[in-house]
Amino acid sequence: MVFTLVGAVTLGNLWLHIGGPPLGYSRYNGFGFSIDYSQRMTMREGDLGGYGPPTDSAGTVSWSRQDKELEQFGVFWVKPESLSTNMDMTPAGALDQLFGYIGISGTMIGERGEMETMTKDGHEVVYQTFTVEESGISIPGMIGAWYCEASGEYLMLYAVHVPDIYHPEIISQWVETIWLGHLATLTCP
Amino acid sequence: MTVDRLGFIDFARGLVMMLMAWDHVSGFWNQVHGGLEGIYAYRNPSLDFPLFMSRFITHFCAPTFIFLTGVSLALSVKKRLSRGDSQRDISLHIIKRGLVLLALAILLEAPAFDLPYLYFGVISCIGACLIIFSVYRRLPVMAILAVSLIIILNHQWLDLGFISMDAAWGHYLRRLIHEPGFTLSPYFSLYPIIPWLGVMGLGWVFGSYLHGIGKDRISKLKLPLVATGAASFALFFVVRYFNGYGNLVRRWSDDILDWLYLSKYPPDIAFLLWTLGGTCLFLALGLVIEDRGWSGRGLAGVVQTFGRVPLFFYLTHLWLYRLRLPGVPAPFYLDLPQTLGLWAVGLVVLWLLCSRYERLKRRYPRFLQYI
Numbered sequence: 079m080v081f082t083l084v085g086a087v088t089l090g091n092l093w094l095h096i097g098g099p100p101l102g103y104s105r106y107n108g109f110g111f112s113i114d115y116s117q118r119m120t121m122r123e124g125d126l127g128g129y130g131p132p133t134d135s136a137g138t139v140s141w142s143r144q145d146k147e148l149e150q151f152g153v154f155w156v157k158p159e160s161l162s163t164n165m166d167m168t169p170a171g172a173l174d175q176l177f178g179y180i181g182i183s184g185t186m187i188g189e190r191g192e193m194e195t196m197t198k199d200g201h202e203v204v205y206q207t208f209t210v211e212e213s214g215i216s217i218p219g220m221i222g223a224w225y226c227e228a229s230g231e232y233l234m235l236y237a238v239h240v241p242d243i244y245h246p247e248i249i250s251q252w253v254e255t256i257w258l259g260h261l262a263t264l265t266c267p
Numbered sequence: 268m269t270v271d272r273l274g275f276i277d278f279a280r281g282l283v284m285m286l287m288a289w290d291h292v293s294g295f296w297n298q299v300h301g302g303l304e305g306i307y308a309y310r311n312p313s314l315d316f317p318l319f320m321s322r323f324i325t326h327f328c329a330p331t332f333i334f335l336t337g338v339s340l341a342l343s344v345k346k347r348l349s350r351g352d353s354q355r356d357i358s359l360h361i362i363k364r365g366l367v368l369l370a371l372a373i374l375l376e377a378p379a380f381d382l383p384y385l386y387f388g389v390i391s392c393i394g395a396c397l398i399i400f401s402v403y404r405r406l407p408v409m410a411i412l413a414v415s416l417i418i419i420l421n422h423q424w425l426d427l428g429f430i431s432m433d434a435a436w437g438h439y440l441r442r443l444i445h446e447p448g449f450t451l452s453p454y455f456s457l458y459p460i461i462p463w464l465g466v467m468g469l470g471w472v473f474g475s476y477l478h479g480i481g482k483d484r485i486s487k488l489k490l491p492l493v494a495t496g497a498a499s500f501a502l503f504f505v506v507r508y509f510n511g512y513g514n515l516v517r518r519w520s521d522d523i524l525d526w527l528y529l530s531k532y533p534p535d536i537a538f539l540l541w542t543l544g545g546t547c548l549f550l551a552l553g554l555v556i557e558d559r560g561w562s563g564r565g566l567a568g569v570v571q572t573f574g575r576v577p578l579f580f581y582l583t584h585l586w587l588y589r590l591r592l593p594g595v596p597a598p599f600y601l602d603l604p605q606t607l608g609l610w611a612v613g614l615v616v617l618w619l620l621c622s623r624y625e626r627l628k629r630r631y632p633r634f635l636q637y638i
Contacts, residue, residue: 080409084416091421092512116308117428118448145449147307241311252309255519 099263109137109155110229114263119143126154126179135160146244151237151260157230169204169223172232176223177208186211198224198261207253210238215246220257226266235264273342273477273485274562274571275553276335281574282549283331284581285614290325292588292610298600305516305530305538306448317603319524326531329389330542331549332577333463336393337470338477340400345478354405361401367637368394371582378593379585383453387443390581392458395443396467399460403468408475415468419539422462423515447532462533466543486558492551499544506537513537569614572621578638579624580617587620588613 099105099114106113106121109132115121119141123132132138140152154176158167161175170193177187191207205222219238226233237257240246293300301314301322310319340361347357372391373384380386403411425445432438435454442448442456449455477485506513507526513536518525529538561567573580588609591597601609628635 080413080416083413084420087417088420091424095424118308143308145306146303147309147311149308239309241309241313245313252519256309259517259519 106139109134109139110226110231111153111155111233111264111266113153113235113260113265115141115151116143119149126156126176144243146242148240148243149237149256150239151235151256153264154234154236155229155231156234158232161232169202169225169232169234172225173204173206173221173223173234176221176234188216196222198222199265201226203261205257213246216249217246218249218253220253222257222261228267231266233264233266235261272575274557275485275550276338277571277574278553278556278562278567279331279546279549279574280335280577281570281572282552283328283546284573284577284584285570286325287328287332287581288584288588288613288617289607289610290322290328291585292613293321293606295589296597296601296609297603297606298597303449303532304528305532305535308516309519310524310528314524316524319527321603323527326529326538327542327545327549329458329463329531330466330534330539331546332389333393333396333466334470334473334543334546336396337400337467337472338474339470340397340404340467341471341474342478344404345475358401361397361404364637365394365397365401368397368578371578371638375582376585379589381594382455385439385453385455387456387458389458392460392463393467395460396464399464400467400471403464404471408472411468412472415465415472418461418465418468420536422465422533423513423535425461445533457532459533466534466539469543486554489551489554489558492547492554496544496547496551499540499547503537503540503544506540513540569618572618572625576621576625576628579628580621582638583620584613584617587616 103114104117106115120143121139121141123139124130124137125132126136126138134157136154136156138152138154140150142148142150156172156176161167161172166174173193177190180187188209188211189207193204193206196203196205201224203222203224205220208219208221209216210219211217217238217240219236221234221236223232223234225231235257237253237260239253239256241252290300294302299314299318301311301319304310304326314322344357344361347360348354368390372386372388372394376388376390377384377386380388382388406414422445427441427445430437430441432441435451438451439454439456442454443460445459445461447456447459504526507518510518515530515533515535516528518528529535529541531538534542556562556567563571
């Protein structure tokens with residue numbers, strides 16, 4: 079009797095949550111993509127420069143969590159018609175233009191690593207490491223971009239991570255793993 | 268059937284209290300001590316294997332301690348009932364004990380960790396669970412088993428989003444119920460009530476079972492306990508392998524340390540499978556020691572002494588190992604071997620203090636009944 083009851087409640091919960099985001103996570107749906115994020119993170123939406131609200135043409139949504147550890151990740155989206163016409167209409171070109179926007183918004187980008195490619199749900203993803211320069215510390219990050227035909231936009235996913243903000247000299251060895259984890263949940267229709 | 272004090276339970280409790288002392292001495296004096304598993308989604312990569320494991324082995328403490336609180340509570344309640352105490356008196360006694368724990372957490376535990384007095388740690392959690400148990404215990408044992416298992420297997424889906432965190436009371440309430448964290452001072456919490464109530468409930472069920480069988484049958488529990496512990500460990504690996512249900516902290520890679528980086532705050536299924544599996548093995552070891560006649564002698568006797576006066580041990584060890592006034596930071600840090608040395612010396616002092624306190628408690632049982 080006890081085990082029947084416990085089994086029924088647990089299986090019922092499992093069934094209710096099949097296909098949903100993992101435990102402790104919520105799913106963001108909008109602007110042509112979906113991605114899971116931890117419920118412990120704070121979400122912010124805005125335009126590429128960080129001054130106004132996002133639009134269907136371009137924008138960003140980011141999630142961050144900071145106590146002793148700092149983690150931030152987010153997605154940029156931009157339609158090709160919103161890109162500067164003198165830039166390459168490729169994921170790599172979109173990335174270059176994005177770093178330009180980020181520079182305008184006041185974030186200091188340090189080194190950008192070599193661009194590499196991988197495949198995600200049939201899309202070719204261009205990705206690279208980068209650093210954000212903050213108070214003399216280089217915070218490592220990772221970013222990747224691809225073109226989503228279904229939504230007709232470039233999607234760019236980034237992640238930065240500081241394991242211990244009181245010891246920022248400890249360089250995160252997890253940025254790539256964290257980025258890949260978020261990439262796995264990012265889908266465009 | 269009434270059973271006297273059970274040495275194997277004291278042994279298991281004493282063993283994890285020694286591990287807990289290691290965790291705290293390490294936290295006080297070792298700068299790179301790990302912690303906050305679950306509040307942090309990723310393990311600290313600066314912790315190498317020995318440092319990571321020196322924290323990991325202490326995970327057995329809180330679950331075993333809280334489980335055995337449930338066991339002892341069940342045995343104590345049955346004993347009081349059998350000697351004719353009224354239900355009302357028993358409930359009042361449990362409530363008083365819970366309130367004493369909450370007061371001690373404010374007065375002695377929080378300042379020992381340099382945390383605000385509203386910090387909800389393991390002592391506060393046990394105090395709150397005891398107050399709940401003063402009423403909850405009246406349910407049939409099978410109902411408590413069902414509720415405990417439902418809590419443990421399902422609490423991960425508990426959505427407290429309907430309680431706004433904008434107001435301080437809402438923030439604190441969520442921290443106390445299910446969402447530990449340190450984001451808004453002074454509303455800090457590490458041991459939320461709901462999941463740990465499930466663990467204490469399992470202890471209550473086990474204690475009720477022990478009460479219902481004789482000492483002879485208790486000594487035959489070795490094999491079932493070992494089998495349960497082994498099954499629990501095996502299930503742990505299954506849950507971690509699938510990396511979904513039962514894991515509040517994802518396994519980000521196949522690195523052994525990622526397999527072992529679990530959510531303690533709050534405790535997820537993987538964490539409880541591992542730690543309560545260990546509890547079963549500690550209890551079985553305690554039974555072996557009793558069978559061999561080693562109980563109360565030598566090292567086993569020292570461990571059992573710690574286990575017989577757990578609250579005194581807990582409060583004393585915090586301040587003994589801290590070795591400085593509240594608010595005073597560590598003047599220097601120790602490396603791992605030095606910390607181990609301090610731990611061992613502290614245990615000797617604690618054994619002397621606990622032995623004396625035990626004698627004192629025997630002499631003044633009424634006066635010292637809550638500690």
